[in-house]
Amino acid sequence: MRFERSHTRRAVALGVASSLVLLASACGGDSGDKNSSGGGGALEGHGPITFATGKDTSGFLPKQVAAWNSQHPDEKVEIKELPENANDQRQQMVQNAQNQSDAFSVLNMDVVWTSEFAANQWIEPLPEDKFPDLPKLIPATVETAKYRDKLYAVPITSDGGLLYYRKDLLDQAGVQVPKTWDEMLAACLAVQAKVPSAKGMSCYAGQFEKYEGLTVNFSEAINSAGGVVVDKDGKPNVDTPEALAGLEELTKGFSTGAIPKAAITYKEEEGRRAFQEGKLLFHRNWPYVYALAQKTDGSSKIVNKFGVAPLPGKSGPGVSSLGGHDYAISKFAKNKATAVDFINFMASEARQKVNLSGSSQAPTYASLYDDPALNKQFPYLAPLKASILGAQPRPRVVKYGDVTAAIQDAAYNALSGKTQPKQALTDLQTKLTSLITQ
């Protein structure tokens, strides 16, 4: 009990730390011995549970949960809505775990949190045989739910980067949709030379502001050139010629003007606005942009003028960073058997199909991407499938917060011309080595 109290204060303190650094950790109390109160992985007990998830912007989640509740009146699931911002969601889940509170049963986690939550034993390891649908899911998405080859969560939604391009302008210039960076640059030059209305447009932009999106874009550039940030054994290996080629592709884009200078301030929305206003010929973004760019309320100037393709790479198709969400079970929850059933329910193909058509979130079943009706509704499904099938998870490390900050630091300094790409990667390798080897 004493442990619990001291950690409540720690949690409260963390909350106010933003404006009140004085109390940044007004807690005290040693962490005591935390023994696995969950009972060593026993997933037992039926009854009501809660489901902690980020703010549901689609408004579709309650319907999914209602479908479960109507079938299981004695094991009702209650949605605990967390903030919209991913950092705030993580913070609340961390606090909940440090309080050893049973307030959250099933956690809807961003794919990059798995290692941290698993290493801290905040979530239950899951026996794979209890999740019969697992082998049918896209392998890359299942990888995001593992820590040291043990399963800790089940991937429910996925996400991959897409290349949005101005179909109308490419057609006018008579060029094909590019598959490599060189082709993309050539296509851009051809359009600028042949199409008068394309004058003053920039070639390409992604998300290059210093935040998580930069980690995604940097990893994609490096993976697409055949390099890695963190290799399969979990060792950083970023100081390589392949990685350098990937990073240089981005820095070259900035120095030649193919990528507009302003792109260093772009997050998803800034880039989307620029693309919709007709300032960009090619744009890397997530599938959600498709519906918005097709909006006929006047917000988009490119309705029916754009197409979607997999990301380009160095000498062939590019490699996307994998997004999406996994569901895990809190170590300190009650009724874990119900939690297992609920995750299986949400992970089922039928539920994912309903979810895709209702909220347009990318599923983790490869089969759903080939559904003709869904393809009609979401014309980007085919390139998205290609993107996700070839995607790589971002570094799966315990100290993800520090690792992503280090990556952003190196990438941002290189893109803004503060350090040479080679130097940035050497520095990053040193930094990552100290963060990952412990």
Added chain:
Amino acid sequence: MSESAPINNRSESKASKRVTSFNEGTGRLAAILLSPTLIVLALVVLYPIVSALRESLYTSGTKLDANGFVVKGSTFVGLDNYAAIFSGDTGSRFWTAFYNTTFFTVVCVVLETVLGVAMALIMHKAFKGRSVVRAAILVPWAIPTVVSALLWKWIFQADGIANTLIGSQILWSTDGWQAKLSIIIADTWKTAPFIGLLVLAGLQTIPAEVYEAAKVDGASVLQTFRRITLPLVKPALLVAVLFRILDTLRIFDLPYVLVGPHKPSVETLSMLGYDEAFNTRYGPAAAYATVLFLYVAAVAYVFVKLLGADVIGEARAKLPGGKKKRRRAIAAPGAAEASLAGGQ
């Protein structure tokens, strides 16, 4: 004899008892009446500070065991967390943040003071529509910092109003002097009205006769300002400036939202502490918080000592014998209060 003496004694002791019991009674009553307040103060002020100090001597969750699990439990590390702040990689980050915090405090407070005094002088003038001007000047102060940070973020974005107005493309939120400048502009915009408000209150206590006398003596506008207005408004002004200094020393939300985290040109000490806490390293976070607390307390103390800012009230400070003592006591509560006030 033997009887009268005890009686005498008894009556004497009774009399003296009455006096002391009266004093003791009031003292006890005062203690009883005050104790809830003192307990609450101890709980909300003293306990967090003490436990933060204690936490800063511990560290936890930094090692993995053979199975890849974080080793539980916190270890006492003495002053290691503090030592780590000042040395190596973290050291250069700390000194940059320390410089930024100090730089913002000095530049912003100077600008805000000049502008705030000007605003107060305008608001003090009797003219038509004065109430509208007063209300308009106070609007920025009424807006929450995070909201005004978002507002300025839109103004300063690549295709925002600021760039349209100056006719060039400055990327304000990128790392560099322009990011610093955007913080200074936004902070000054927001908090100059605060100084204006307090100075206005000070101005309104100056009797009109003083100005009339100055006019009769043929003093110029500048002379009147320097010799009459400024000295008389000084107590209010100093309190306002002290509050702004304490506020700016722990500036967090404006750079965090307007420019973003992990940008060396605007990173402040509060942001470092937050960053550590966010990555669940509470020991180092508490160490940062403590260092910032000491810095704030030291600056407040120096300010109060040098300029004699009268935080508690001139009349009480002038009580015989109490002046020096009280002044010395001002610094710490002032700092604690301002730090505890949360978002401005």
